[in-house]
Amino acid sequence: xxxxxxxxxxxxxxxxxxxxxxxxxxxxxxxxxxxxxxxxxxxxxxxxxxxxxxxxxxxxxxxxxxxxxxxxxxxxxxxxxxxxxxxxxxxxxxxxxxxxxxxxxxxxxxxxxxxxxxxxxxxxxxxxxxxxxxxxxxxxxxxxxxxxxxxxxxxxxxxxxxxxxxxxxxxxxxxxxxxxxxxxxxxxxxxxxxxxxxxxxxxxxxxxxxxxxxxxxxxxxxxxxxxxxxxxxxxxxxxxxxxxxxxxxxxxxxxxxxxxxxxxxxxxxxxxxxxxxxxxxxxxxxxxxxxxxxxxxxxxxxxxxxx
Amino acid sequence: xxxxxxxxxxxxxxxxxxxxxxxxxxxxxxxxxxxxxxxxxxxxxxxxxxxxxxxxxxxxxxxxxxxxxxxxxxxxxxxxxxxxxxxxxxxxxxxxxxxxxxxxxxxxxxxxxxxxxxxxxxxxxxxxxxxxxxxxxxxxxxxxxxxxxxxxxxxxxxxxxxxxxxxxxxxxxxxxxxxxxxxxxxxxxxxxxxxxxxxxxxxxxxxxxxxxxxxxxxxxxxxxxxxxxxxxxxxxxxxxxxxxxxxxxxxxxxxxxxxxxxxxxxxxxxxxxxxxxxxxxxxxxxxxxxxxxxxxxxxxxxxxxxx
Numbered sequence: 001x002x003x004x005x006x007x008x009x010x011x012x013x014x015x016x017x018x019x020x021x022x023x024x025x026x027x028x029x030x031x032x033x034x035x036x037x038x039x040x041x042x043x044x045x046x047x048x049x050x051x052x053x054x055x056x057x058x059x060x061x062x063x064x065x066x067x068x069x070x071x072x073x074x075x076x077x078x079x080x081x082x083x084x085x086x087x088x089x090x091x092x093x094x095x096x097x098x099x100x101x102x103x104x105x106x107x108x109x110x111x112x113x114x115x116x117x118x119x120x121x122x123x124x125x126x127x128x129x130x131x132x133x134x135x136x137x138x139x140x141x142x143x144x145x146x147x148x149x150x151x152x153x154x155x156x157x158x159x160x161x162x163x164x165x166x167x168x169x170x171x172x173x174x175x176x177x178x179x180x181x182x183x184x185x186x187x188x189x190x191x192x193x194x195x196x197x198x199x200x201x202x203x204x205x206x207x208x209x210x211x212x213x214x215x216x217x218x219x220x221x222x223x224x225x226x227x228x229x230x231x232x233x234x235x236x237x238x239x240x241x242x243x244x245x246x247x248x249x250x251x252x253x254x255x256x257x258x259x260x261x262x263x264x265x266x267x268x269x270x271x272x273x274x275x276x277x278x279x280x281x282x283x284x285x286x287x288x289x290x291x292x293x294x295x296x297x298x299x300x301x302x303x304x305x306x307x
Numbered sequence: 308x309x310x311x312x313x314x315x316x317x318x319x320x321x322x323x324x325x326x327x328x329x330x331x332x333x334x335x336x337x338x339x340x341x342x343x344x345x346x347x348x349x350x351x352x353x354x355x356x357x358x359x360x361x362x363x364x365x366x367x368x369x370x371x372x373x374x375x376x377x378x379x380x381x382x383x384x385x386x387x388x389x390x391x392x393x394x395x396x397x398x399x400x401x402x403x404x405x406x407x408x409x410x411x412x413x414x415x416x417x418x419x420x421x422x423x424x425x426x427x428x429x430x431x432x433x434x435x436x437x438x439x440x441x442x443x444x445x446x447x448x449x450x451x452x453x454x455x456x457x458x459x460x461x462x463x464x465x466x467x468x469x470x471x472x473x474x475x476x477x478x479x480x481x482x483x484x485x486x487x488x489x490x491x492x493x494x495x496x497x498x499x500x501x502x503x504x505x506x507x508x509x510x511x512x513x514x515x516x517x518x519x520x521x522x523x524x525x526x527x528x529x530x531x532x533x534x535x536x537x538x539x540x541x542x543x544x545x546x547x548x549x550x551x552x553x554x555x556x557x558x559x560x561x562x563x564x565x566x567x568x569x570x571x572x573x574x575x576x577x578x579x580x581x582x583x584x585x586x587x588x589x590x591x592x593x594x595x596x597x598x599x600x601x602x603x604x605x606x607x608x609x610x611x612x613x614x
Contacts, residue, residue, distance in 0.1 A: 076517050093494075093603055094599035094602070095595050095598065095599055096491070096596060099490070100492065160604060183403065183407045184403070185379070187400075188467065189467075198605050198606070210383050210411075285403070288402050288403050288598075291402065291602045292401035292598060294598065294602040295601040296468045297467060299606060
């Protein structure tokens with residue numbers, strides 16, 4: 001059965017990723033969009049989700065892609081109307097609101113998918129499999145990129161709740177929490193706030209687990225030149241390196257896995273499978289680690305940031 | 308059957324509250340204590356929990372009362388040894404570590420109690436009953452006390468992870484989340500950090516729920532003179548006031564409920580009941596709201612604080 005899909009919050013990520021992924025998947029038919037500013041050509045467009053849900057009753061599912069601060073109300077409207085809901089990452093501005101959404105989806109018997117696109121990077125499952133078969137000694141996460149290149153003029157990411165450097169950093173955490181064999185938790189963090197901004201531009205988090213794992217994650221938005229989205233693990237079976245945001249896997253320098261990036265097509269296949277099986281997938285671990293880091297972290301002020 | 312109890316982390320709260328509550332409850336026999344600095348007279352004392360668990364195998368349950376930053380490792384040691392565990396509030400320095408403890412307790416088949424002593428204040432259940440029978444329009448939480456009086460020289464509460472004014476504020480949140488008829492979530496917060504400290508001395512959090520509730524919580528540690536631990540609710544049945552930290556309940560100025568404070572005796576009765584019934588009680592909502600406020604909140608710097 002084809003899923004009649006609507007997209008809410010039409011911005012850069014929708015144009016770059018969601019629309020091509022949906023267009024390439026025969027399980028979906030895109031029937032409507034709602035957005036304050038953006039439009040999708042060739043389908044019905046609305047200014048707000050309530051208006052859209054009332055006008056297009058054939059909608060089965062909605063993808064919510066607006067900034068996280070505005071996602072809860074839209075999700076409640078969709079769930080209350082009996083629609084399946086996909087949440088872009090991060091799934092909300094608070095953990096508490098997403099817990100509430102999960103309870104509402106269960107009550108309504110519809111699927112809620114708190115998606116983490118980086119978990120669908122090509123080599124993530126291979127990395128998980130590798131770590132399951134050996135002993136992990138230490139892990140280093142290095143997620144360093146140039147915010148001016150990747151988030152030009154996006155004011156909301158600097159506002160309270162916009163998460164700052166954790167917006168890309170949470171992608172790393174979504175991979176780490178998928179590939180590690182057991183749960184970790186933060187023991188300390190440093191968050192660097194530009195003196196003119198309400199969100200961090202850089203952060204370092206130390207994690208451990210019940211067996212004393214040494215895990216260090218470094219996120220930085222001030223990286224010019226080569227960008228890094230790398231996870232390196234020292235194990236009894238060699239040094240595992242998951243690089244390019246989860247696209248490539250090597251052990252002791254030998255490339256084991258490198259396929260073309262297909263994150264959003266894979267993500268939409270998973271959403272269709274959840275709907276078909278009548279299940280939800282709401283893993284809040286990545287957002288919980290970010291909230292923990294904010295709660296536990298030491299704040300320092302650094303130079304002002306100007307776009 | 309009598310529960311052989313051990314207490315870990317012997318400080319002010321243990322002497323003021325835990326020891327009298329345990330002494331007054333025939334379900335318990337206090338058999339040992341472990342603490343870096345404190346001692347309990349008349350029982351065996353140890354410097355660390357591992358040593359204690361090895362030396363006194365008859366222990367059935369432990370109360371963990373050290374600062375939250377040190378609680379996880381002790382809880383894992385106790386759970387792995389098959390002991391029931393009571394966690395003082397807050398249950399840990401991160402949400403993630405307590406999620407892991409809950410999973411471990413379930414695996415071991417022992418009881419884990421993430422306790423919130425303020426939920427045992429005398430009028431809390433009456434307030435919950437009152438709110439369940441009417442329509443709530445707005446709520447104001449005012450938790451304002453003098454940190455010099457209540458936390459003299461306690462350095463750990465000012466360290467990262469020590470939570471600052473949320474240490475008392477989380478008591479208010481533990482009551483609010485118990486008495487409200489449906490979940491709330493933060494939409495904005497302001498956190499005031501003394502320029503020489505790593506934890507907030509004051510905070511304001513705005514919450515709402517799916518029906519647009521107007522809930523404002525104000526926490527302040529700079530209150531001299533009269534102290535306030537009050538929750539006021541405008542409802543269709545009048546203005547409900549839960550005051551003195553949950554001890555007194557009035558509606559439209561008429562006192563409905565006022566009994567002597569018995570928080571810790573009630574808390575230990577609940578722990579004994581959980582052990583007897585083979586159940587756990589790990590409600591992380593209060594700590595989740597604190598983490599959400601740190602993640603979502605705007606930070607401001609205020610005057611340095613000196614003890």
